[in-house]
Amino acid sequence: MAIAEQPAAPSALARPLTTRLARLVPLSAEETAALEAMQATRRPVARSADIVRAGRNYDGVFVLIEGAAMRYRVLRDGRRQVLNIALPGDLVGFPSCFFDAALFSITALTEAAVSWVPFHHLFALFRQHPRLAAILFCTFSYEAAMYAERLIDVGRRSARERVAHFLLELLTRLQAIGQAGERSFRMPLTQELIGDALGLSVPHVNRTLRRLREEELVTVDGQNVAITDIDGLTAVADFETGYLSRFRIGELLV
Amino acid sequence: MAIAEQPAAPSALARPLTTRLARLVPLSAEETAALEAMQATRRPVARSADIVRAGRNYDGVFVLIEGAAMRYRVLRDGRRQVLNIALPGDLVGFPSCFFDAALFSITALTEAAVSWVPFHHLFALFRQHPRLAAILFCTFSYEAAMYAERLIDVGRRSARERVAHFLLELLTRLQAIGQAGERSFRMPLTQELIGDALGLSVPHVNRTLRRLREEELVTVDGQNVAITDIDGLTAVADFETGYLSRFRIGELLV
DNA sequence: CGATTTCTTGATAGGGATCAAGGTCTGTGG
């Protein structure tokens, strides 16, 4: 497990957590510095390598710096549920790492890089920068809202609605970190994983995507996904436009 | 909306949040006092009255003091998904209240009482008691783990497994706050709501419960639920015994 | 004690799983 860690290159892309939070609230120089410190180390992770392995014990969390990752659980008989997709700037290892034995595994979906943040460091940050603590706290609202939405997907929406919703959510999230165009993005998941995220079988994901394609709502070419008719797809998905952006942290923290 | 608020009676039951956190980590006198202050006001809520209404704007959250509540979303066509069940000591209004317009509604399932905690108060607490902030932070791990489990339920488990898992989770949570016996508890939900929580129809919840009864795994008498065969039901549910209790906060905060 | 709720059970239908098999793409080694 001894893996080389090099100091990070001091570019904007190299500190996605800072970028993400700064977009929500103006940060002081000290706060920025504290966040940078959290992203100072860099550990490369190969595609489909585990970042966190269920059952192990961790003394900290990770910040995903680049690439994508998924948190999931495999049941005894092999069924798998993907719980969420982490993108650059996300804290991964939450909540897994807060338990004696990590509850879930986290695996890189692409070549990726993470920063290691030991708990004592995280909690020191809470002590020294309570405002950052509050911001991080609020950030979890955002994440919790996505879980809720996924739960609604899987519990009460049809396959068609689920897939539509999933595509729009990914588009929105990728746009927020500058990794998607106006209407298109690169899908980091295979159809198998989409199925495991949405509680569907592979053939059914495939058929559902085909149907959406035939209705000219989306275009799929390899990993490239383009939403041909955003309004149409939004209607199908019952997607709350921008539910992910209607945040009030700024107002709350003044 | 102007509702009388009286000072709380100074009993142990009256401050379930304090009790819950104190069980995780020893609290200092100041920390205890700060928590008490969060639970100082009391607002009664009638059964099936809304505590938070989707679409409105709130400047704080609530602590559920007594009773039970649910967070849910209703889709345009009437389908409903129950997102979680709040029990005494839980913060309700998270994440709903952090958005401009609350994302979800929260309704009392029983006669209930809540305390109002304005954001400025919550964030002042973060400033003055960073350790409490860290504890609350960790507490959300616990909640996040339950969401994940619910997602696995709905995405990848059969109706039988879902219901079994749900019963065991409720038992565990109610025991943790001293509101359940060794193997029995009072179910705060109707079968309709169980269905809406687990993504099942009412008739199917009913049939599934009947089957579990016939197999002598559970006993149901009105609202009283008893788990006749805990090991059996645990096997059916693939329930990680005590996944809700294997927490490490104590160790982390020293 | 009448009126809602809530629970229960049956009959039918459909959405999506499962099983199966072929096609395509990508990378790798000869």
Next chain:
DNA sequence: CCACAGACCTTGATCCCTATCAAGAAATCG
């Protein structure tokens, strides 16, 4: 540069779990 293996995608046929529709029983409540 080609052949091959493995991963991934695609499509079809069949089946089953669970939804839906329907209607009556029980319980709860004003």
